[in-house]
Amino acid sequence: MAGKHVNPTRMELTRLKKKRVTAIRGHKLLKDKRDELMRQYLDLVRENMTLRKRVEAGIRSADRNFVIAKAGMSEAALNTALMAPKQEVELEVGQKNVMSVDIPIFGYSTRTADENDIYSYGFAFTSSDLDGAVKSLADILPDMIRLAECEKACQLMAAEIEKTRRRVNALEHVIIPETEENIKYITMKLDENERSTQIRLMKVKDMMLEEAHHYSEKQ
């Protein structure tokens, strides 16, 4: 009974039975939700990991290229070359609802139509290493955006899974057993009351008959 006092009445019993039905149904639904979330999450997180490894490797090699480019020209020249970016990326953010989790969908568009229009400098005064460095960075941009989408979705879904799992456990191990215990307690109590009323009536009947007919004196 978990130490809580319940009124052993028929009304309470009906209420608890309804509560049990709702709890069991809720438990089933939440369990399904958790399983489906988990299934999708596992696919997503695997993709997340592969993307992350790829992006990290890409950035590492791009950084290496930039260091080489920097070595080949003066810092001032490099800063001038990169000072005024030609390209601009605009991000469109959509939302997708996966099992009641809102995950973002990122789409992007570049300002100029040609995605390769990334060199913000004339080629005369810069080293060719810089072109390579810029290109290598541009190549991983789509992966980086996909990584952002994936990783955010994973974080949101992980939080939701944790929440759902707690709810499932609370229902399964606390609410449902407690309700059943209470239902059992009330049923017993009501039965007990009924029996005691029965006995009382029988006793009263005996006494009334005794009074009317005086059986014990006749024996």
Added chain:
Amino acid sequence: MYKIAVMGDYDSIYGFATLGLAVCPVRTREEAREKLYELAEGEYGIIYITEAAAAQVGPEIEAYRDRTVPAIIQIPGVSGNTGAGVEGVRRTVEQAVGSDILFGGVSE
């Protein structure tokens, strides 16, 4: 319409400017914290932050974890990969599953 920002030390991020991403060089912890707040509350959908800078503003990043936008993503800086990004992925697995069953112990 959202934009993309990159935060971190200047040497790690200046290349991203050519792609049309907003670069925000930060040096100190306070600077990083203010900048992150400014970007996240502004019109930025994705904020890439170098692992070194992210390590300084952990609690602030945590605060934006539950929001759909912005996505704050850690990237390795020029000084090397600290593994914090991979660690973050592993942490979400732990949160969701209870223990790391996918990438357990396989770190490069």
